[in-house]
Amino acid sequence: MPRTFHIETYGCQMNVLDSDVVGGILERAGYAPASDPLSADVVLLNTCAVRGGAETRVLNRLEAIHGESRKRRGSEALLGLMGCVAQAQGEELVARAPFLDLVVGTDRYSELPRLLEEALHRPGALVDTTPDPEMTYEGEPRVEPRGVTGFVSVARGCDMSCTFCIVPRTRGPERSRRPDDVIREVRRLAGRGVCEVTLLGQKVNAYRNGDVRFAELLRSVAQGGGVDRIRFTSPHPLWVSDDLIRTMKETPQVCPGLHLPLQSGSESVLKRMKRGYSPSRFLNSVADLRASMPEIGLTTDIIVGFPGETDADHEATLEMLREIRFDSAFMFAYSPRPGTAAAEMSDTVSAEAAQARLREVIDTQEKIGRQRNRAQIGRGSTVLIEGPSKKRPDEMFGRTPENRSVVLPGDGLEAGSVVDVRIVDAYAHTLRAEPLAHPAPTSIGDAPC
Numbered sequence: 001m002p003r004t005f006h007i008e009t010y011g012c013q014m015n016v017l018d019s020d021v022v023g024g025i026l027e028r029a030g031y032a033p034a035s036d037p038l039s040a041d042v043v044l045l046n047t048c049a050v051r052g053g054a055e056t057r058v059l060n061r062l063e064a065i066h067g068e069s070r071k072r073r074g075s076e077a078l079l080g081l082m083g084c085v086a087q088a089q090g091e092e093l094v095a096r097a098p099f100l101d102l103v104v105g106t107d108r109y110s111e112l113p114r115l116l117e118e119a120l121h122r123p124g125a126l127v128d129t130t131p132d133p134e135m136t137y138e139g140e141p142r143v144e145p146r147g148v149t150g151f152v153s154v155a156r157g158c159d160m161s162c163t164f165c166i167v168p169r170t171r172g173p174e175r176s177r178r179p180d181d182v183i184r185e186v187r188r189l190a191g192r193g194v195c196e197v198t199l200l201g202q203k204v205n206a207y208r209n210g211d212v213r214f215a216e217l218l219r220s221v222a223q224g225g226g227v228d229r230i231r232f233t234s235p236h237p238l239w240v241s242d243d244l245i246r247t248m249k250e251t252p253q254v255c256p257g258l259h260l261p262l263q264s265g266s267e268s269v270l271k272r273m274k275r276g277y278s279p280s281r282f283l284n285s286v287a288d289l290r291a292s293m294p295e296i297g298l299t300t301d302i303i304v305g306f307p308g309e310t311d312a313d314h315e316a317t318l319e320m321l322r323e324i325r326f327d328s329a330f331m332f333a334y335s336p337r338p339g340t341a342a343a344e345m346s347d348t349v350s351a352e353a354a355q356a357r358l359r360e361v362i363d364t365q366e367k368i369g370r371q372r373n374r375a376q377i378g379r380g381s382t383v384l385i386e387g388p389s390k391k392r393p394d395e396m397f398g399r400t401p402e403n404r405s406v407v408l409p410g411d412g413l414e415a416g417s418v419v420d421v422r423i424v425d426a427y428a429h430t431l432r433a434e435p436l437a438h439p440a441p442t443s444i445g446d447a448p449c
């Protein structure tokens, strides 16, 4: 019987992709995937360190799995942590969780089969968080995407030093993959039925390999990748160049949808965050994007209650939201991450004030999002069907090129269909559509996209 593994993934798309890479590495080593953590021989939690309290949550989760699996199996599963919490906390986690067998850092996944063997045969936990600034997992296998959409990493790490962010410490310096390797991976996914790829990087549009910058990479992937749709995340506002905007506009495969993290609308808060742009520069980028692509879908991230944020700063953020009118946003109250510069700032905002500001930001943005969704009613669009709707399995779920979520009647539609639709209703975060005609299959791979 092969040994089995189960991975639970928290956090961003990069973690989702890393879990697929780890799955591929373990399968190559003879492990078989298990859908139930309580029956698996190895359980790994792929962790996210962006928000506070993450380590407590994952350790509680791991402890629950530890107790339950021992009861059910009569033997102990090997329990490990990977991802950003593992990289940032290392040995400290073992002190807090004696049941932990393995802590593995973000650059050490290729070593996992050996590390698991070692962890099995030694008392106490094994911790390996050795950084490798060159690591891109080039050539490593991965669990293939299960649907018609897939992620491809183009760069890892980050050279910025945003004062709230732990990522440069957990993911190391920036390194970009070779364009040929990226295109080859996209083609391989296309051959397996993937119609839409999302290119990933911590600040993906800062990609640079030799003379090749991100806009050129996008054009090459569009030309040689064989997929219908290309998205990318997360772009950094400082690298929204004219060339990138022109490429998005002129390359039919590149979707007119962008998640552009603003974080704050206040000039002084952005300076304290060391984001590198001002509100007016951000506004100019949005104006340039909308001048080229009037229907572009724009979403963002907002942090409220950053140290030193005043009522006036908060009002500036609300004003930016009203002016830009994003389609949606991820909105959070600031939580200090140990090891970051902002965690040392003393002029903290009280939890009550931060929560009140968060409520106001959410209310403002949700109202705008609903209005923007309602403005879609009666319009036509093209939806790539991703699969059955989670809430109503008799309906199908898909996305417009602008990355708006759409549900529509399921009759005769299958994942990978590209359907012309008319929007007939709008909810807070989703649109309802009716197909205009039956989808016409195209010829990429075996899939109907």
Ligand code: SF4
Pocket: 158, 159, 160, 161, 162, 165, 166, 167, 168, 202, 203, 236
């Ligand atoms: S750009 Fe800033 S927020 Fe984004 S990963 Fe780098 S340091 Fe973190």
